[in-house]
Amino acid sequence: MKYKILSFFYDLVEFFFSNPETNPRHGLARLIPDEDLQILDVCFGTGNSTLMVAKNNSKNRITGIDLSADMLQVANRKIRKQGLTNVTTFRMDALNMDIEDESFDIATSSFGLHEMEYPVMENILKEINRILKKDGRFYLVDYQLQDTAIKRFFFRVYLLLTSPSHVKDFLKYDWEAVMKECGFRIDKIEPYRISQIICASRL
Numbered sequence: 001m002k003y004k005i006l007s008f009f010y011d012l013v014e015f016f017f018s019n020p021e022t023n024p025r026h027g028l029a030r031l032i033p034d035e036d037l038q039i040l041d042v043c044f045g046t047g048n049s050t051l052m053v054a055k056n057n058s059k060n061r062i063t064g065i066d067l068s069a070d071m072l073q074v075a076n077r078k079i080r081k082q083g084l085t086n087v088t089t090f091r092m093d094a095l096n097m098d099i100e101d102e103s104f105d106i107a108t109s110s111f112g113l114h115e116m117e118y119p120v121m122e123n124i125l126k127e128i129n130r131i132l133k134k135d136g137r138f139y140l141v142d143y144q145l146q147d148t149a150i151k152r153f154f155f156r157v158y159l160l161l162t163s164p165s166h167v168k169d170f171l172k173y174d175w176e177a178v179m180k181e182c183g184f185r186i187d188k189i190e191p192y193r194i195s196q197i198i199c200a201s202r203l
Contacts, residue, residue: 024141024192025049028108029056031139031190031199037105040065042094042128043112047075047087049141050108054087063104065092094124099131107132110141111195114163114170121170125182132202138184140198144191145171155194 028049032039034057041050044064054062064087066072072089079087092098107128113121128138143159146152159167175198179186184200 022193024190024195024197025052025110027190027192027197028110028139028141029053031197032057032060032106032108034059037061038103039063039106039108040099040104040128040131042107042109042124043115044075044089045071045110045112047078047089049110050087051075051078051082051084053108054084055082058086060086062087064089065094065097067091067093094127095120097127097131101130102133102136103131104136105133106137106139108139108141111143113140114142114167117164117166118169118173122178122182125178125184129183129202134202136202137187138198138200138202140200141195142198143167143171143194144196146194158194 025048029052032053037060039050039053039060039062041047041062041064044050044066045068047064050062050064053060064072064075066075066089069091072091075089079089109124109128113124116124132138143155146155175189176186179198179200180203183203185203187199187201190197190199
């Protein structure tokens, strides 16, 4: 029921990302080359990040998975409206992906993992590691702590209205340790408005 309701106004968050220079979705599209790559987007939602990649990178073949049929319904409408032929979506549980080992070159996940309590998030990261090829890369787009008191105040209010209570723990994770535990090495972290992109490689 939560995601059925969220699917109606989830895209309002794009208000925060009106500037392409501070928009992590634009950043993700810049990071992924326009090559013949199999890409899996985990917790696809309404597809905002991946659809931007798909528009910029016609050679990429993108698969989006999400457990919410309502979110995917919104995403599929946008895919049809934008005439994108390089994106396919499936309803699938990220904790138990019906995907063979080492099937994808790249995996992404945008603004979904902060919804998960740590044990669930950890298991999803391990599943992502499993389906990546040996030299595969993973890009995690999600919230980060703000750098000034006024930004932190308004960000806390926003999270209080939109996110589960454990998001406060998510913002304090030691991502180097988390990624290493799940089989990844962090290559770099790029900061964006209210967010960051963690760029990692499979160990």
